[in-house]
Amino acid sequence: MDLRPFLEEALKEAEKAFEKGEVPVGCVVVKEGKVIGRAHNLVETLQDASAHAEILALKKASQNLGTWRLSDCEVYVTLEPCLMCSYALVLFRVKRVVFGALDYKHGGVLSLYNVLDDERLNSKVKWTYLPDSRCARLIRRFFREKDDSRGYDP
DSSP: OOOHHHHHHHHHHHHHHHHTTSOOOEEEEEETTEEEEEEEOOHHHHTOTTOOHHHHHHHHHHHHHTSSOOTTEEEEESSOOBHHHHHHHHHTTOSEEEESSOOTTTBTTTTSOOGGGOTTSSSOOEEEEOOOHHHHHHHHHHHHHHTOTTOOOO
């Protein structure tokens, strides 16, 4: 199965975040080839530090399915999930996460921490890093335009 179309959908969400002045991260949750949840970062809009794209998309998918168990679902996100979002993937029992850019400052899957590879956890989430230069470029552009010292620096 080609994973890129779903990463493309996540990128559309990230662009929405960018237009709102949010850190441009987008996410979609997919079950049986259909998007069942989508979101983008809304931390500033909602004044909620937990309003990351992954958390919001997982909640929408859960509501749409009527269950918190998303064991047959895959998550596509433009940026490597942070620690909070990585563990949320475990808690929601997601089958796999696919991400398009690394996050060397907050990454919870590959770059900084390896939460999903921790053998002590009772639920395993597979992960795939599918590099997409557009994902990294959008993040870099956002922080460059904000001239923000928190910037994305791969």
